[in-house]
Amino acid sequence: xxxxxxxxxxxxxxxxxxxxxxxxxxxxxxxxxxxxxxxxxxxxxxxxxxxxxxxxxxxxxxxxxxxxxxxxxxxxxxxxxxxxxxxxxxxxxxxxxxxxxxxxxxxxxxxxxxxxxxxxxxxxxxxxxxxxxxxxxx
Amino acid sequence: xxxxxxxxxxxxxxxxxxxxxxxxxxxxxxxxxxxxxxxxxxxxxxxxxxxxxxxxxxxxxxxxxxxxxxxxxxxxxxxxxxxxxxxxxxxxxxxxxxxxxxxxxxxxxxxxxxxxxxxxxxxxxxxxxxxxxxxxxx
DNA sequence: CTTTTTGCAAATGATTTGCATTAAC
DNA sequence: GTTAATGCAAATCATTTGCAAAAAG
Numbered sequence: 001x002x003x004x005x006x007x008x009x010x011x012x013x014x015x016x017x018x019x020x021x022x023x024x025x026x027x028x029x030x031x032x033x034x035x036x037x038x039x040x041x042x043x044x045x046x047x048x049x050x051x052x053x054x055x056x057x058x059x060x061x062x063x064x065x066x067x068x069x070x071x072x073x074x075x076x077x078x079x080x081x082x083x084x085x086x087x088x089x090x091x092x093x094x095x096x097x098x099x100x101x102x103x104x105x106x107x108x109x110x111x112x113x114x115x116x117x118x119x120x121x122x123x124x125x126x127x128x129x130x131x132x133x134x135x136x137x138x
Numbered sequence: 139x140x141x142x143x144x145x146x147x148x149x150x151x152x153x154x155x156x157x158x159x160x161x162x163x164x165x166x167x168x169x170x171x172x173x174x175x176x177x178x179x180x181x182x183x184x185x186x187x188x189x190x191x192x193x194x195x196x197x198x199x200x201x202x203x204x205x206x207x208x209x210x211x212x213x214x215x216x217x218x219x220x221x222x223x224x225x226x227x228x229x230x231x232x233x234x235x236x237x238x239x240x241x242x243x244x245x246x247x248x249x250x251x252x253x254x255x256x257x258x259x260x261x262x263x264x265x266x267x268x269x270x271x272x273x274x275x276x
Numbered sequence: 277c278t279t280t281t282t283g284c285a286a287a288t289g290a291t292t293t294g295c296a297t298t299a300a301c
Numbered sequence: 302g303t304t305a306a307t308g309c310a311a312a313t314c315a316t317t318t319g320c321a322a323a324a325a326g
Binding site for chain 2: 120
Binding site: 152153154156158159188189190191192193196197214 | 304305306307308309316
């Protein structure tokens with residue numbers, strides 16, 4: 001998502017366009033990996049020395065509602081934020097906790113049907129492949 | 139997993155069999171749903187009034203290493219513990235945070251291959267279907 | 277000018293650590 | 302007897318809240 005699209009998305013919901021929001025979005029794009037709120041703040045701190053964690057948290061949550069980012073809950077660590085907005089899968093190292101994107105098709109039709117049968121209204125189906133990353137598989 | 143199997147599993151790793159461990163395992167089986175450490179403690183407190191949270195946390199982590207339980211990271215809440223040891227999938231309500239088991243087959247061979255191509259040594263592939271549960275889909 | 281957003285300080289909630297005591301083996 | 306496991310109190314880590322000041326529209 002471009003900066004212009006973010007601004008449009010914000011205005012469309014009556015949300016204000018602030019330097020913090022622009023910079024947090026830019027930080028996520030530039031980090032180009034799953035980052036924690038702390039990591040985002042660090043990156044935002046260079047251009048905006050007084051930026052605060054509460055603002056980062058509030059903004060990431062807002063972005064999630066706007067569909068700008070995905071929240072990736074992590075076992076035993078801070079939740080990570082993923083700037084990709086398309087449905088995709090994840091690799092999670094159970095030793096170091098690292099989470100990476102994983103490309104690949106998957107036929108989830110059967111599972112989604114099972115979910116609906118349970119009264120659930122599904123809107124995503126993502127796989128987490130667990131195991132050991134190359135570095136930890138020693 | 140039966141109580142006997144748990145004891146064998148503990149002894150096989152040189153771990154001691156304690157009433158706390160037996161009762162925490164029993165609590166998980168009897169709760170028969172994804173429970174938080176707090177909820178496990180509550181249930182253990184009846185037979186063992188002095189049981190403590192640190193012991194519950196340490197024990198659940200040990201059980202995870204033994205493959206006795208699964209840890210389910212939850213966004214915006216305490217991590218939940220799942221007494222099922224077979225690979226299975228999850229439904230996660232993005233409104234109330236509830237997590238339920240989901241039965242169903244899935245061909246993950248292609249994804250696992252992609253994971254290995256990335257130097258990853260995968261040992262599980264589980265789907266999280268996100269959306270709204272029946273109650274929250276109003 | 278009005279209302280939202282921000283930053284700061286403090287609060288909360290979950291989980292972990294240090295350490296003396298207790299219990300398994 | 303030795304060593305690991307437990308319970309307690311206190312610490313830590315991630316995240317949220319209250320509120321006055323600053324900034325967006």
